[in-house]
Amino acid sequence: MTEETTVERTWRRMLEGDPKVRRGDQGVMEAAYAEPRLRALFPFPSHGSLSFHRNTQYPWSNDLPFISGNAHTDTRCTVHGPRYSSVLGEGLTPKEAAALVVANLPLDCGPAFDGTWPPPDSHAD
Numbered sequence: 001m002t003e004e005t006t007v008e009r010t011w012r013r014m015l016e017g018d019p020k021v022r023r024g025d026q027g028v029m030e031a032a033y034a035e036p037r038l039r040a041l042f043p044f045p046s047h048g049s050l051s052f053h054r055n056t057q058y059p060w061s062n063d064l065p066f067i068s069g070n071a072h073t074d075t076r077c078t079v080h081g082p083r084y085s086s087v088l089g090e091g092l093t094p095k096e097a098a099a100l101v102v103a104n105l106p107l108d109c110g111p112a113f114d115g116t117w118p119p120p121d122s123h124a125d
Helices: 006-016 026-033 094-103
Strands: 042-046 049-053 066-068 077-080 087-092
Touching: 006 026, 006 042, 026 042, 026 049, 026 094, 066 094, 077 094, 087 094
Parallel strands: none
Antiparallel strands: 042 049, 049 066, 066 077, 077 087
């Protein structure tokens, strides 16, 4: 049996409601987890949003679209571009929001790697 990755462990603990990890809206987390490309990214719920990162440790990549909103109230989900650069969709169900995030992921995105951003093999100055 293979060992659980950091990404797998984080998703599992969030979905199980582990009090030692950040948790967000259950419906949004479940819809995002159902999308294989999002499931491969590092999830980070915070302040009513669920963001996705290419890496597992701070500083985060912060270059991917994310979901805000709460599916358990009358407020529907909104999908934002990276760092609130744009609104990609509003009034969405969690499932629609997750699909929209996937549709707007860069082609070279995933799976997340263990470590900080930028990747160790990048030539960022």
